[in-house]
Amino acid sequence: MTDQVLSALSAPGTSAGLNVPRHRRGVLRWWVLALLIAFLAFMLAPIFLALNNALKSAADYATNGPLALPTSLDFTGVVGFWDYVDFPKKLWNSLLLSACAALFGVALSLFNAYAIGIGRIKGGRVMLVILLLGIMIPQESLVYPLYYIAKSVGIYDSLFSVIIIFTVLQSIFGTYLLSAVLTSFPREILEAARVDGANRWQILWYVITPILRPTLAVLATFYFIWTWNEFLIPLVLLISNTNQTVSVALGNLSGQYVSQPTITAAASLLGILPTVIFFLIFQRTLTKGVVVGAVK
Amino acid sequence: MATVTKSYRQNNSAYWLYLFPGLIGFVLVVGIPFLMNIGISFTKWRGIRMPTFIGLENYERLITDGAFWMSLQHTLFFVVAMAVVPTIISLIVASVLFDYVSARFGQQMSSFFRAGYYLPQILPISVAGVLWGWILNPHGVLNLILDATGLGALSSNWLGDQTLAIYSLGFVMVWLQIGYSLVIFMAGLARVDPALYEAAELDGAGAAQRFWYVTIPMLRPEIFVIGLTTTIAALKVFAPVYVMTNGGPDNATLVPSFFSYYHFFSTVRIGYGAAIATAQTAITIVLALIFLWVQARQTEEAAHD
Numbered sequence: 001m002t003d004q005v006l007s008a009l010s011a012p013g014t015s016a017g018l019n020v021p022r023h024r025r026g027v028l029r030w031w032v033l034a035l036l037i038a039f040l041a042f043m044l045a046p047i048f049l050a051l052n053n054a055l056k057s058a059a060d061y062a063t064n065g066p067l068a069l070p071t072s073l074d075f076t077g078v079v080g081f082w083d084y085v086d087f088p089k090k091l092w093n094s095l096l097l098s099a100c101a102a103l104f105g106v107a108l109s110l111f112n113a114y115a116i117g118i119g120r121i122k123g124g125r126v127m128l129v130i131l132l133l134g135i136m137i138p139q140e141s142l143v144y145p146l147y148y149i150a151k152s153v154g155i156y157d158s159l160f161s162v163i164i165i166f167t168v169l170q171s172i173f174g175t176y177l178l179s180a181v182l183t184s185f186p187r188e189i190l191e192a193a194r195v196d197g198a199n200r201w202q203i204l205w206y207v208i209t210p211i212l213r214p215t216l217a218v219l220a221t222f223y224f225i226w227t228w229n230e231f232l233i234p235l236v237l238l239i240s241n242t243n244q245t246v247s248v249a250l251g252n253l254s255g256q257y258v259s260q261p262t263i264t265a266a267a268s269l270l271g272i273l274p275t276v277i278f279f280l281i282f283q284r285t286l287t288k289g290v291v292v293g294a295v296k
Numbered sequence: 297m298a299t300v301t302k303s304y305r306q307n308n309s310a311y312w313l314y315l316f317p318g319l320i321g322f323v324l325v326v327g328i329p330f331l332m333n334i335g336i337s338f339t340k341w342r343g344i345r346m347p348t349f350i351g352l353e354n355y356e357r358l359i360t361d362g363a364f365w366m367s368l369q370h371t372l373f374f375v376v377a378m379a380v381v382p383t384i385i386s387l388i389v390a391s392v393l394f395d396y397v398s399a400r401f402g403q404q405m406s407s408f409f410r411a412g413y414y415l416p417q418i419l420p421i422s423v424a425g426v427l428w429g430w431i432l433n434p435h436g437v438l439n440l441i442l443d444a445t446g447l448g449a450l451s452s453n454w455l456g457d458q459t460l461a462i463y464s465l466g467f468v469m470v471w472l473q474i475g476y477s478l479v480i481f482m483a484g485l486a487r488v489d490p491a492l493y494e495a496a497e498l499d500g501a502g503a504a505q506r507f508w509y510v511t512i513p514m515l516r517p518e519i520f521v522i523g524l525t526t527t528i529a530a531l532k533v534f535a536p537v538y539v540m541t542n543g544g545p546d547n548a549t550l551v552p553s554f555f556s557y558y559h560f561f562s563t564v565r566i567g568y569g570a571a572i573a574t575a576q577t578a579i580t581i582v583l584a585l586i587f588l589w590v591q592a593r594q595t596e597e598a599a600h601d
Contacts, residue, residue: 029396029400029401032392032396032397033397033401036389036392036393036397036409039389039413040409040412040413043412043413043415043416043471043474044412044415046416046427046428046431046471047415047416047427049431049437050427050430053437065440065441065444066437066440066441067441067444108317108318108321109318111314111315111317111318112314112315112318114311114314115311115312115313115314115315116315118311119308119310119311119312119314119315120308120311121308121309121311121312121315122308127315131322133581134322134326136528136577136580136581136584137326137330137577137580137581138531138532138553138573138576138577138580139532140532140534140552140553140556140557140572140573140576140577141329141330141333141556141570141573141574141576141577142325142326142329142330142333143557143560143573144333144336144560144566144569144570144573145328145329145330145332145333145336146325146329147560148332148343149328149329164321164325165325167321168318168321168322168324168325168326169325169326171318171321172322172326175318200310200311200314204314225418228420229419229420229421231420231421231422231534231535231538232534232535232553232557235538236561246420246423247420247422247423248422250420250422250423250425250426250539251422251425251426251535251538251539253426261430261435261436261437264426264429264430265430267426268423268426268427268430271419271420271422271423271426271427272419272423272427275418275419275420275423276415276418278418279415279418
């Protein structure tokens with residue numbers, strides 16, 4: 001395959017590239033760099049604009065426009081939005097929901113995958129196909145029945161119901177991933193543990209979990225961030241102000257502050273900040289995880 | 297021998313215990329609601345009292361509903377904005393970073409750019425929506441900048457204009473999605489031996505040829521994974537539409553997800569909303585299966601080569 005590519009490339013007539021003079025190439029590299037920087041500026045501009053305008057006073061914005069740096073740091077917008085939506089409460093709700101969904105979701109994925117991948121229970125394959133279909137089902141076709149069920153059993157408008165829902169929804173992906181991993185788990189290790197007298201629970205807890213720890217960490221990170229960013233189901237199920245998540249609180253702002261641009265900028269900034277912080281914290285596991293996901 | 301098999305089987309069935317919580321959860325959160333939704337789609341229901349069975353009436357209405365077909369067209373548009381355009385852009389950027397920047401400015405420089413381009417991808421979509429809603433509204437940042445730079449003639453009601461609104465949304469989705477495919481492509485390229493590029497270069501392959509004959513074939517598996525996941529995501533677009541345009545102006549940005557949400561919770565025609573959601577699910581699953589089938593065939597062919 002590689003040889004084919006190379007021989008195709010070395011066909012006569014394509015060797016002009018070598019004759020490019022050194023100095024022209026030297027200039028070209030700066031052009032490429034300039035283009036990449038321009039593209040980076042474009043990608044980051046909205047985030048910079050939010051930061052820049054969240055920290056200036058409304059009067060400053062009105063006179064000097066959105067591009068000028070703040071004449072003096074002003075936290076009116078940030079404090080205004082923070083107090084208006086009771087931001088600490090929203091942060092706590094989002095944190096609690098995402099952390100629980102991540103933790104329980106990983107545990108559930110591991111249990112499922114243990115039964116399917118190691119236990120090789122009957123119908124395991126069929127179950128994986130059903131789970132795969134479960135990933136594809138748009139949440140829109142679950143949301144009304146979930147809303148109705150939550151209402152009729154009295155867990156509507158509570159974080160509890162949303163935690164259960166996301167624990168299950170997130171665990172589908174992990175079940176799929178971990179089942180594949182555990183199916184190819186070295187049988188000799190399990191056999192050795194069994195000979196040493198370990199029961200099923202001990203094998204899972206003392207043998208498999210430590211070996212899978214990096215993968216489980218990646219899964220938990222994904223679950224956390226995915227749940228943090230979820231919108232539709234929290235929007236429908238968490239109706240009261242005290243139960244809403246950051247995502248929903250932000251989404252419900254739409255157009256409310258058109259006349260107060262610095263407050264909207266502050267809201268965006270407060271919405272962006274937690275995810276940037278998570279990103280920095282999780283960066284290592286995340287980069288590894290993306291690689292895992294891509295190779296899979 | 298027979299006893300061994302028997303004890304093995306007993307062993308196996310004990311694993312069912314571990315599947316039990318997950319199975320119950322799946323049935324309660326996905327299985328039952330999914331079937332309920334299909335059931336509701338055959339009824340007329342206002343959410344109170346009992347639903348009345350009306351057979352296929354909702355679906356009959358659906359296929360003659362102009363708004364539904366419009367929402368499907370917009371979905372197609374979002375497939376372009378989320379699956380096609382960002383994939384092409386990030387293929388080019390990834391190969392420039394890998395083949396050119398890494399070689400001439402070092403690995404760190406290319407990692408720096410990758411991290412920067414990835415940043416929008418980590419934002420919750422509702423936050424991105426608020427951010428861009430703020431930039432694109434008639435008195436928003438973009439128009440102020442255009443006015444200030446003497447391009448005032450170009451300023452428009454980006455999200456409120458019948459024809460512009462969908463393009464504005466598509467633009468925001470491209471901005472959001474680039475990081476995702478870029479990071480996966482860069483990870484895929486890490487698999488490729490840089491010597492391959494050097495050899496190709498020595499053999500006289502220009503940048504465009506290296507891109508076409510080395511990068512693209514190498515990244516084929518990643519292109520498939522990204523094609524599948526972003527296409528499915530495009531079929532489900534909800535939050536950006538909800539936050540930035542509410543499906544408007546005059547249905548110009550209506551998508552199936554928002555359409556069913558609207559009927560569930562605004563007009564409270566739950567049967568009709570359920571029919572929309574069911575149709576959307578069917579389309580998603582069929583498309584995904586086609587994708588997986590094509591992928592399976594491609595891998596088979598590659599194996600035969």
